[in-house]
Amino acid sequence: xxxxxxxxxxxxxxxxxxxxxxxxxxxxxxxxxxxxxxxxxxxxxxxxxxxxxxxxxxxxxxxxxxxxxxxxxxxxxxxxxxxxxxxxxxxxxxxxxxxxxxxxxxxxxxxxxxxxxxxxxxxxxxxxxxxxxxxxxxxxxxxxxxxxxxxxxxxxxxxxxxxxxxxxxxxxxxxxxxxxxxxxxxxxxxxxxxxxxxxxxxxx
Ligand SMILES: [Fe+2]
Numbered sequence: 001x002x003x004x005x006x007x008x009x010x011x012x013x014x015x016x017x018x019x020x021x022x023x024x025x026x027x028x029x030x031x032x033x034x035x036x037x038x039x040x041x042x043x044x045x046x047x048x049x050x051x052x053x054x055x056x057x058x059x060x061x062x063x064x065x066x067x068x069x070x071x072x073x074x075x076x077x078x079x080x081x082x083x084x085x086x087x088x089x090x091x092x093x094x095x096x097x098x099x100x101x102x103x104x105x106x107x108x109x110x111x112x113x114x115x116x117x118x119x120x121x122x123x124x125x126x127x128x129x130x131x132x133x134x135x136x137x138x139x140x141x142x143x144x145x146x147x148x149x150x151x152x153x154x155x156x157x158x159x160x161x162x163x164x165x166x167x168x169x170x171x172x173x174x175x176x177x178x179x180x181x182x183x184x185x186x187x188x189x190x191x192x193x194x195x196x197x198x199x200x201x202x203x204x
């Protein structure tokens with residue numbers, strides 16, 4: 001998905017203005033989330049990889065999918081911070097202030113996997129709200145093309161599944177604005193989904 005990027009990994013700017021997602025996500029939250037949290041993941045990933053030029057041509061998917069090939073001293077840091085970069089880029093790119101709608105092919109896949117868009121939303125929301133601690137709720141595609149909903153902890157990658165859509169339920173994603181009301185954040189987040197991007201990630 002970000003196959004052209006390799007070390008040194010950039011802090012990609014948000015694809016919209018910091019205030020574009022208000023009132024669902026306020027500018028202050030996005031500034032902290034992108035400029036502080038994501039930047040830290042980017043910096044720490046680059047720091048860990050810096051002494052190992054043999055990995056400087058690997059993109060992030062290659063690194064995360066082959067994490068056990070990396071030297072043990074940096075494996076954990078690269079997994080956590082590389083996952084942090086990868087997951088956050090997907091997350092920020094999954095949102096928009098524009099009005100978009102899912103492609104017919106994606107809607108068909110949702111109906112085939114979950115029965116209806118409403119059922120999908122309920123299941124996705126439930127995964128996000130019930131995740132214990134910090135992590136992500138995902139809609140992914142498996143090898144057979146079916147859609148599934150998963151939870152991952154911390155910054156774990158979702159490979160070998162193909163990521164389609166994800167919501168960040170670390171407290172840093174919502175606490176400044178919603179405090180402990182994670183369910184309200186998640187419910188509102190559905191209004192920000194960039195269905196053009198989601199439909200492109202999906203392989204019919
Ligand atoms: Fe986050």
